[in-house]
Amino acid sequence: MLSNHFQNGIETAKLVWSRLPNAEDGDADEVGVSKKIDGSSVESLDYEVVENHAYREEQAQRGKLHVGYYVVVKWFFALLIGIGTGLAAIFINISVENFAGWKYSLTFSIIQKSYIAGFVVYMLINLVLVYSSTYIITQFAPAAAGSGIPEIKGYLNGVDTHGILLFRTLIGKIFGSIGSVGGGLALGKEGPLVHTGACIASLLGQGGSTKYHLSSRWLQFFNSDRDRRDLVTCGCAAGVAAAFRAPVGGVLFALEEVTSWWRSQLMWRVFFTSAIVAVVVRTAMGWCKSGKCGHFGSGGFIIWDVSGGQEDYSFEELLPMAVIGVIGGLLGALFNQLTIYITYWRRNYLHKKGNRVKIIEVCLISLVTSIISFGLPLFRSCSPCPESDPDSGIECPRPPGTYGNYVNFYCGKDKEYNDLATIFFNTQDDAIRNLFSAKTIHEYSAQSLLTFLVMFYTLAVVTFGTAVPAGQFVPGIMIGSTYGRLVGMFVVSFYKKLNIEEGTYALLGAASFLGGSMRMTVSLCVIMVEITNNLTLLPLIMLVLLISKAVGDAFNEGLYEEQARLRGIPLLESRPKNEMRKMKAKEAFGNQKVVYFPRVVKVADVVSILKSNNHNGFPVIDSKSGETLVIGLMLRSHLLVLLQSKVDFQHSPLPSDSRGGSLPIRHNFSEFVKPASSKGLSIHDIHLGPDDLEMYIDLAPFVNRSPYIVPEDMSLTKVYNLFRQLGLRHIFVVPRASRVIGMITRKDLLIEVFNWIIPLYVILSAL
Ligand code: ATP
Ligand code: MG
The missing domain is CATH 1.10.3080.10 (Clc chloride channel)
Structure with missing residues (x-):
């Protein structure tokens, strides 16, 4: 499998990592040696739609109204993200400007009498502010250190860095930046605002923080990594728009720097969020102008108006500018x-x-x-x-x-x-x-x-x-x-x-x-x-x-x-390395034996396999009358949900539909969803009795029936592009296909659907 391209001693991976060892490797030795990432420390997100039975059932039940409602809610969330990030930016700016303002006013009035006393006061105020910032980070929110942009970039690329979108990280980021910037260190508050925007978006997307009992069921609408990815993108753009009061810059920053997948509907929503931020910030600044916000208002927010400067430039100046x-x-x-x-x-x-x-x-x-x-x-x-x-x-x-x-x-x-x-x-x-x-x-x-x-x-x-x-x-x-x-x-x-x-x-x-x-x-x-x-x-x-x-x-x-x-974040950049053109898909995983499940599997076997490795995706194989069929991909997280709920355990080792019935559906799709800010279940959290372990479970209703499959001799460049462009987590590699049952061209995909949903969608999108 090619779930990350840093493993298996692939030559390209060596090139990628040839300059410095990975910081996650505690015993990393000299510079210049390629290192493998410890796969268990970084996991990917599931941006791919898991088309299992529960999902298909849910999609079939979705009425036209539901689709319209879904679109409206997405726009409503974009609005909330804009307002939230704008307010956070105002709060940070007012606090920083006031702390810094008081500090300089006090120091300047003291140095009229004594420079030494002025210095002591200046130094102590800085120290207290900076200490409060580092205290918050080290004791309360370690993931809030730094700018957070590399982690968010990784998140949008499909890598889950634990803790970056927690409620406490948001709080640590806001109060930590006030201390570190107000305390005069050589750093800024703009990067952290991008992270702040992303945290606000993610928390809104999962309906608030369940850990701190600040959640609302009404907001728990977006439950897949895929939906949250869009919201986080809006949050990043909102952060830049708020930090620089640059709404278009925010949209372009999200497009150019942080996202890996982009589509036009997302662009409109991101644009809308940035515009909201601009309005919120402008309104607040107008309100603060009359001196209601202390030192903030007379300049404060980042906007360096250099109008009135050089109107034009001459040819001779191009050289010094170069x-x-x-x-x-x-x-x-x-x-x-x-x-x-x-x-x-x-x-x-x-x-x-x-x-x-x-x-x-x-x-x-x-x-x-x-x-x-x-x-x-x-x-x-x-x-x-x-x-x-x-x-x-x-x-x-x-x-x-x-x-x-x-x-x-x-x-x-x-x-x-x-x-x-x-x-x-x-x-x-x-x-x-x-x-x-x-x-x-x-x-x-x-x-x-x-x-x-x-x-x-x-x-x-x-x-x-x-x-x-x-x-x-x-x-x-x-x-x-x-x-x-x-x-x-x-x-x-x-x-x-x-x-x-x-x-x-x-x-x-x-x-x-x-x-x-x-x-x-x-x-x-x-x-x-x-x-x-x-x-x-x-x-x-x-x-x-x-x-x-x-x-x-x-x-x-x-x-x-x-x-x-x-930081050990395995980013897939937009372009694969040239060397990959000469390599085939099967070279990516070497001689590794695939760990798979049969369709009906004993619970004890599931537990022992899950305990024996850290893989998150497993092929499921069905053997019918001597023929072996790959029926889909099973995610570890979904298996854990099944083990915990136990309702699908059966005594018979035969498939549940083998006696003429249809596949049972005992779960909603939402039960398989893990909150963005949680590590999710672990096999060690699940306790099963000896009777449970003797039971069987039929995986057919729960597998993703449409995993991505590539032939073994596909070039690694193509695999890479598939992975990157579709945001995949797992790809199956198979020998040459034996039969072709049809051919699809672009004309087959232009399906005409005459119903009122499309005009409604267009109107809502235009709004
Ligand atoms: P990710 O880490 O991207 O979230 P994952 O956890 O499913 O995905 P890992 O187990 O971390 O994947 O992958 C580590 C190595 O194990 C990779 O080289 C991959 O090819 C291999 N691998 C992953 N799943 C299986 C499997 N079911 N059977 C055999 N090898 C696997
Ligand atoms: Mg892994």
């Missing part, structure tokens, strides 16, 4: 590589020592971040404020006790500002707004930008992978805009006659770093345009993204793919 693309590709690829090594070391050595070490590590990083962000600006000499133009809105220096642009920090004179403090000793959103700022030419010295670049890059690399929720968008934007602005400064002094803005280069720099590290193009491009409100720069952003992605791809894979691999 250079920014190359720098982005190089620095982005380096970032990915360094984080791979650090994550690998952390997981295999440091984090194995327990939670206490994780907490100490995060607290130490918080201390170092506080020391650097407060201490380094002290060594910068201040610059005189620029000539004040009343229309520019520039306030230099800022009034004492406030923070923002042109910060007066450790300056001898009143009319001076500290350029390093303006970006380092500031909230993330303000720092980025200052770096993007088009109105302020020569605000920063090259030395300050370089210092910030080196220090922040190092901090971002070291902070990545610690036990706190962490996104890489904002650090990426800060790093990129710094070197972008540096390049811009040189271009301004070189092409004196042209009307060039440093802020434009900062924006391109940000795009280039994200492109070089995350390797997204279309979605990033749209997100950058949406957050900066500047359409003029669209072609330039496209150019820079393409260059940085191409340069980055020459060195390694994107950040999320690399991280997914380190």
Whole structure:
């Protein structure tokens, strides 16, 4: 079987895994050796429809009204996901802005009297916030650490990483990001918001959290992994739409980065969810503008309006812009590589020592971040404020006790500002707004930008992978805009006659770093345009993204793919490896003997087979008058349901329909469904008496009668594409088929159905 392509010593698998051992393998040795994944640690999701008797019966009973109701409910859920994610984003933003706002206001008013006291207060507030975040993660919601995007990407690719969609993970993610971002670490809240959106969607899809008694039967409508996959996709798009206030960017992010399967109906629903998020966020921001939300409202949410900047660009500028693309590709690829090594070391050595070490590590990083962000600006000499133009809105220096642009920090004179403090000793959103700022030419010295670049890059690399929720968008934007602005400064002094803005280069720099590290193009491009409100720069952003992605791809894979691999998530990428073309399906499983069940099987045998291996799918074979027939695929989870309920046990070893009757149906299809947030039943949870073990069970009504079957000499590329495009978990490999009973072409599939359901569906879809 080809349930994951990392096993059996397949040559291609070796290529895929040749650079680093898998972090799940505790005893992984030197770099450069291929490692197999322990199949029991990662399981796949069942995206394929299990067409068993109960399913067929349920489908037959579904009336036209039911189908319409199903469509309406799907749209209703899309609405709920949009509202939920929008509200979560507002809550996180209000909290982060207020914590960070109070922190900086307090520190700035204290440093009017004493810098040492100011530093102590600043450092302690950071420490408390960061400690609360890491405490939540280590003690309560370990799956909420990091951005969560690699895990969600894996989920949508068909891999079940336990715990990522739990209610407690959602809570840990929300409160953990407030602490880690408010505490000034070099990370962002945008990645975690994608995970938050996915958790909200999944929890809604299963009707709430049963464990915490927060569930409603009315919401328990979607019970297959397949339906939940669509909802989670909506949740991811909603997360990005909420984080950046970029609804179209959210849709494209879901399409380009996280999903593996996409269809037009899903696109409409995702689009609808993103639009809802945009409305919710906008309404809340309008409400907060009047100062009802404390420090949030005056800027807060991510939107860096750079309108009023460079209106056009000239041909000469294309070269420096291409250079920014190359720098982005190089620095982005380096970032990915360094984080791979650090994550690998952390997981295999440091984090194995327990939670206490994780907490100490995060607290130490918080201390170092506080020391650097407060201490380094002290060594910068201040610059005189620029000539004040009343229309520019520039306030230099800022009034004492406030923070923002042109910060007066450790300056001898009143009319001076500290350029390093303006970006380092500031909230993330303000720092980025200052770096993007088009109105302020020569605000920063090259030395300050370089210092910030080196220090922040190092901090971002070291902070990545610690036990706190962490996104890489904002650090990426800060790093990129710094070197972008540096390049811009040189271009301004070189092409004196042209009307060039440093802020434009900062924006391109940000795009280039994200492109070089995350390797997204279309979605990033749209997100950058949406957050900066500047359409003029669209072609330039496209150019820079393409260059940085191409340069980055020459060195390694994107950040999320690399991280997914380190976490042992067996992602099936969109393209199979070239080597697979020469390989046949039978080479994928080697000499392995297939473990199967006969149609009528003794309960004791089922139990012993299930205990003897970890496989989740078994062929079921029926032997009739000397002929052997494969009647379908039986899932372990379904077998466990049967063993637990016992109602299908029979005394006779003969098939239940052999005496002239029809196959009995004693189960609803919903009984076979496992909640997304649970590990499901295990064979060890089931207790059967000696009498039960002597009984038999007829599997015919419960098998998936239409498993995917391929001939043994089909090329592995074709098998891979089937697997990936249909979201399969198991494929049967058989010898050459002996008979052909028919032929289907596309014309056979264009079935005309005249009923009112189709117009109804079209109207509902259009809504
Ligand atoms: P997944 O892990 O993707 O959820 P699974 O648990 O059914 O699917 P594993 O048991 O983890 O599959 O697969 C591990 C190896 O066992 C694979 O190489 C696969 O080919 C093989 N395998 C899976 N099912 C069977 C089976 N019924 N009989 C023999 N070999 C099997
Ligand atoms: Mg498995």
